[in-house]
Amino acid sequence: MLARIIHTLxxxxxxxxxxxxxxxxxxxxxxxxxxxxxxPGLPGPLAGILAGLIWAQDKHARWLVxxxxxxPFLPGDLIARLSGDVDxxxxxxxxxxxxTHPVCALWPVSLMNDLDGYLRSGGSRRVVDYIARHSSSAxxxxxxxxPGGNVDPFFNxxxxxxxxxxxxxxxxxxx
Numbered sequence: 001m002l003a004r005i006i007h008t009l010x011x012x013x014x015x016x017x018x019x020x021x022x023x024x025x026x027x028x029x030x031x032x033x034x035x036x037x038x039x040p041g042l043p044g045p046l047a048g049i050l051a052g053l054i055w056a057q058d059k060h061a062r063w064l065v066x067x068x069x070x071x072p073f074l075p076g077d078l079i080a081r082l083s084g085d086v087d088x089x090x091x092x093x094x095x096x097x098x099x100t101h102p103v104c105a106l107w108p109v110s111l112m113n114d115l116d117g118y119l120r121s122g123g124s125r126r127v128v129d130y131i132a133r134h135s136s137s138a139x140x141x142x143x144x145x146x147p148g149g150n151v152d153p154f155f156n157x158x159x160x161x162x163x164x165x166x167x168x169x170x171x172x173x174x175x
Contacts, residue, residue, distance in 0.1 A: 001072050001157065001166075006030060012079040013065060017055055019048035020069070039116075044125045045103050046115065053112040062088065064107045070157040071104065072166050073144050078153075082106040082139050091131050094154055095138040101154035102127040 002018075009016060017033040021042060024034035035055050037047040049066050056064040065079055075081070082092040083106055091111070094104035111134065118130060143150040148169040157163050 002027075002030065002069055004072050005067060005069065005074060006032070008074045008076060009065070009067070009078070012076070014061070015059060017052065018069075019051050039119045043119055045127050046119055046125060046130055049103075049107060049127070050112065050115045050119060053107060053109055053115060056109045057112055062109055064109060066103060066105055066107065068101075068103045068154075068156055071101075071154050072157065072170065073146075073151050073153045073155050074104075075141055075144065075153045078104075078141075079106070081141065084139070086137055087135075089135050091134055091136040093131060093136055093138050095140045096143060096152040096154055097140075099152070100128070100138050102131055104154050105131070 006016060017035050018027050018030065019035040019037070020027065021037055024036070027034055033055065035048070035051040037043070038051055038054060039047045045068075049064070052064045052066055063083065065082065067074060067078075078094070082094065084092075086092045086106065088108055088110065091108070092106040094101045115130065118133075123130065141153050144153045146169050148171075151169055155162075155166065157166050
């Protein structure tokens with residue numbers, strides 16, 4: 001699944017990295033920088049976003065795009081659509097049919113210090129709560145049409161049933 005995400009995102013960005021906790025060797029085969037969380041206590045996706053913002057700032061980037069590692073149907077125009085009409089202080093959040101997917105977003109690197117302070121002060125660990133503190137814009141994407149049916153391009157594989165459904169959709173798309 002991660003290889004599929006990398007394959008979709010690589011042509012859309014200047015650089016990719018992987019954020020996770022635990023043993024980085026399990027990702028070595030992808031040949032990408034590994035970004036561990038910088039905030040202790042496993043505070044969730046916001047800590048991963050912060051690690052990405054720090055990495056992006058070190059690369060002198062103005063923006064960071066984040067996605068979950070369990071979203072195999074990302075659109076090939078994700079970054080172009082997210083970056084369309086946003087200003088340098090707005091978080092652009094992916095949405096499909098009115099449902100937002102806050103982990104899949106375009107983040108201004110200028111939020112790095114604010115997010116660091118927010119996490120260290122014990123703010124909510126929910127991505128939507130952090131985004132609500134800032135200017136944001138939901139960018140709507142249509143469902144992807146696959147031979148096995150339409151699918152939300154930000155469909156998360158969270159359960160064995162989700163994995164079976166993703167495999168069914170992917171099998172039909174490649175056969």
